[in-house]
Amino acid sequence: MNKIKGFERFQRQVILKGFGEPAQLKLQEARVLVVGAGGLGCPMLQYLAAAGVGHIGIVDGDRVMINNLHRQVLYAPKDEGRSKAEIAATRVREMNPDCEVKAYPVRMSQINALDIMSRYDIVADCTDNFATRYMINDACVLKGLPLAYASVSRFEGQVSLFNVKQPNGKMSGHYRDLFPTAPMAGEVPDCAEAGVLGVLPGIIGTMQATEIIKLITGLGEPLVDRLLTYDALNNRYMEIRYESHPSTRDLHPSHELEFVGTDYEQVCNADNSEHILTSSQFDALRREESVQVIDVREPGELPLLEDYNHIRMPMGVLPSLLYTLRPMTTVFFCQTGIRSLKAARMAAEHFGSEARVYSLQDGIQYFHNHQLHTV
């Protein structure tokens, strides 16, 4: 029988009823791949390493930015511009030198996913975009790997375990049994667009890590075929049961070649380039003709734009108010140009050939850069 490395370190959890040395050994032998070392990935890595998971892979192609630090607690200002995967790996090794850590400082894609995943037993989806989330899900379904899922938005989070082999030999439900197909770009605002409370991915990522530890050790009832939602604003938890749906089988690639040939980015990003307006193009447009400018952000989003002639029409009510707009050259803006692109698509459909519509690529930042009274 293998020995537990650094037994003293884990003494307080080994003495737990139902835990013992066998559970600690299972953690030591486990191989967990954490995809995304951001808001969810940081607490995930900290607690997996601290709990004694023996082998951890970290995939992240991003570099540390200052606006990551309010929620990505493995990083410090001195890390700005450096690879998240590399720094996270260094910190994890410092925390638990017995943990074998491998950094993959690349963006996970359908090209490298199957190869990287083949070295691990469990995958944690700590990513921040739908293209990667659907790609990881489909890869885990193909490989028969369990997938710990979590995601956050503003003050809310979701957690579940996908694709876990059941005692009857069947696999549990997965992402596509909940949300069959990926939303289009701009349909669901991400953290850059909608914001996120810094502590929220800490809570949700820790819940996600808990589910992985339960899955490895066999403790308790893992969140299989159940989605847990949490709302930090009112401390509301809800659990929703789901199951494999027969129609889901047609939605994901059924063999590896088909998977590698699926362009997940393309699935989530239809070509909208005709509607995108850069800052300099907007400068030129404003000089040439009269333009109606529309803020599609929701009430309460900051900074406000003052002393500049524009219309406020939040995305939530935009579809029912499109008919009130004059058919003239129209520029939509939001925080970062994602929702406004969706607004431009909708308006283009509404106006047809009557008017040109654009989405301001830099969003509110354009007005700020032009010192146009943002407060």
Add this chain to the structure above:
Amino acid sequence: MNITFFGPLTDITGATRVVLEGIPDTDSLRRQLEEKFPGLQDRKFVISVDNKVVRDNAPLQGSSEVALLPPFSGG
């Protein structure tokens, strides 16, 4: 029946909860909600009835607890 909205769907509905009566099934519910809140038409969400996800049309009762959950991308 109570209908609860999660995440960015509340930007469209302006509320986390609405109460509707006399809706026979989830297909009718979806139609009524999309009429009331047109912004829901092109959003992806899953409907749960009494804490269970329904993918096909499912009957509703006055006491049903309905939730509309969108996927989140953030991490």
